Structure formats: C-alpha cells, structure tokens
Amino acid sequence: MMQAKPLRSSSTGALAGTVRVPGDKSISHRSLMLGAVAVGETVIHGLLEGEDVLHTAASMRLLGAQAERGADGVWRVRGVGLGGLAEPAQVLDMGNSGTAARLLIGLVASHPITCVFTGDASLNKRPMARVTNPLEQMGARFVGRSGGRLPLTVVGSDQTVPITYRLPVASAQVKSAIILCGLNTAGTTTVIEAEPTRDHTELMLRHFGATVTTEVMEDGALAVSVVGQPELTGREIFVPADPSSAAFPVVAALLRPGSEVFLPGVGMNPRRTGLYDTLVEMGADIGFENRRDQAGEPVADLRVRHSSLKGIVVPADRAPSMIDEYPVLAAAAACAEGTTVMLGLKELRVKESDRLAMVADGLTKCGVKVEVGADDSLTVHGTGKPPQGGATVATAMDHRIAMSFLVLGMASADPIQVDDGAFIDTSFPDFVGLMNGLGANIKGI
C-alpha cells in the first residue's frame, strides 16, 4: 500500500515556459509487450517510466523477455519470439493499470502457460469479463472473481481459434486484448468496432511486421483484422509525449491570464485528440506547430496561450477520442463562461475510479454547480469567474482525478487540496515539479 500523499494547489499568476511531458502511456505499454514477443532487439526512446508501465516491464521479464533501461534512458527489449513467452514463476502484479492487465491477459491467452494476474485495490474492482468473454471464445480459460475480476488465473492455450467479435463497449483495451491473442492464433482474427477507438496496437503491429487491416463496413463500423502467427522483428520506437498528460499543463495555461506554454512532440493521433478539438471549440488558443510523423504516429509541438473559454455541448461520439480527458475538461468547464454538457460518459464509471461521481462530487465541494444525468451525462455550469475552491477533494486512487483538481486549484479563489497525489506517479512522474517549473504553486501538506 502506497503512503497517501496529500497535496495543495493554490492560485497562481501567469504560467510560462517549455514543458516536456513524459511518454505516451498507451504506446509505452504496447512497445514493451510487442518487443517481448518479437525476434531480436527493440529499442525504445522516451518510454514512460510511470508505475503503470514499470509493472508491464516487470511482467515481461517474468514472462521470459529482457527489458532494461540503459544509462542513456533508452530501453532495450530482447524478445522471445511469438509463442515463446514462458510461464511466470510468480503472480503478475499489474498495480493500478487496466491497460497492462487487459492487454497482457490477451497476449498470454494464446500461449500454453498459466498466469495469475493481480492488481491494487482499484484495479481489482474493475471489470475484466469484457476481455475474458471473447478470449474464452478463442479457447483460453479463466478463473477469476465475480465479473471475472482480478485476482484472475489465465490458462492459456496454443490451440486458440480465430474469432470475429463485435465490441459491446467502445474500448481499445478490449480490441487490443483480442488482437494480441489473435497474434499467436492461426488464421485471421477480426474485431468490429462501431466507434473508432485508439489504434496504437494496429499501428505498432504493422511497424513490427504484422499484417493488420482496417475495413469500413456497410453500417460504418470498422473491422480490424490481424493475420495470425507473423514473424515480428524488433524495431526502434520513438514514444511521443502523452496527449492525455499534456492536457493538464495545457488546461492550466488556458485558465491562467497571461500564460504562454510550449509543449514539444505531443502525440496527435486523431483517435486521441478529442479534448484538443473540444478546447478549440470552447475558444482555446492552441497552436499545433511543426506537425510531423514519428515512427508511424503523428506528433506536433503545442503552443498554448491563456484564453477565455465558453461552455459547449460535447457530443457522445467524441468520447472514445478523449475518454481519459473528461476530468480535466470538467475543470476547464468550471472556469468557462456558460454551461458545458458532456454526453455519453458511461465508461467513466469503470476507470481507475468512478470518474463521473468523483468529478461531480469534487466540483460540488469546490462550489461549482454540476448535474449528472440519468443518461450518464455531466453538466457543468461555469460563471466565467474563478470557482470558490477551498475544499479537500477525494481521489480514490485515481491519478487523473488528482491532477485535474490540482489544475483547478490554480484557478480557484481558495486553494484546493487532494487527499492523495501518490497515484500521479502511475502516469505522470514529476507532475508537481514540471507544473511548479511553469509557475504553479503545488505543495505537499
């Protein structure tokens, strides 16, 4: 159990400077996992060294791959080849990370090994049946708690069969778990998604040499197919800065008068940029400079200047492209002029915490008027003036709830405290140092 780390964020002046946001979490997990089943060496530049990704690295080592950080900060993975993962002698601890757990369950499911997965108190509450149901259809077996929750034993098989599976929820984790199981399954495995979710697995698999196709179906859904048992070859990977982490300094700079902040090399995969589209619609001044391609992923340098934001309606079909960004958008909405309505937030209830409830409770405590709709919508009434703040907000082991309320504290009349900032290390190590370097006033209490 980590020691709770309460933090207080107080109102600040203008933010200024350049901030190098750590590497993308989704891409970092995938680079370690694919590197581990490729032949030869994978060299990873800019890997996120947050707790979540370190749990993946440790698990890949327990499964037989080598994964080490060099003194130069570059990670090198020596893979075992597809189908070559070894049975781990210990329980695989996924910590706080749903992505690590769900993707790795998929990857090991098509290996003839038995693995026991566990996580922290937050992860062990999260639903896993969404991955174990399709993987069972492919031939793996599972013994877990109710709802398939962790701790969970996976009995993998090297006789898995390909399936065609329509996702019941818009989830890149579920899509990826099936594709990763399909990787060591003879034949073609297809996942159909009604709403496009992040495609880092598909992009990176192609980079490693697999055949992955995406087809638009008659009803507009996407059919993503992987041809099983390819030869994967170790590659060089340049991990872009995480747009989900960049969201915090971006929103902070928008909210503080006089601010100008520069963020180089931020991932701009269109399946991840819903928050940026939304902020621009709200009136944000964000420059997307020097757009380029970095090892198959689009990136840009962001220049953000303080802006007066206006409330808008955020449509439900945008949710998959900004699923992790609603807490910080809610902080921005609390400072905007007018009402912001965010639709289609059901999935927020099964993240690291019930984010819909945590955001609504925290904002209410800070004096912001909010409503949660029966349709899982969130309405935030901004007044264009700083919210009152002056509250201690519960974070429920959720890094993004903690960071979002620390950003709100920078723009509130009175300081905001979060009960525990320890989980920030899962995705954004040195968040406090980087934010204070721009001019924030965040301190331990």
Ligand code: S3P
């Ligand atoms: C992720 C997918 C999303 C996101 C998570 C990372 C991924 O989860 O919330 O932080 O890397 O595939 P879902 O697929 O469950 O929506």
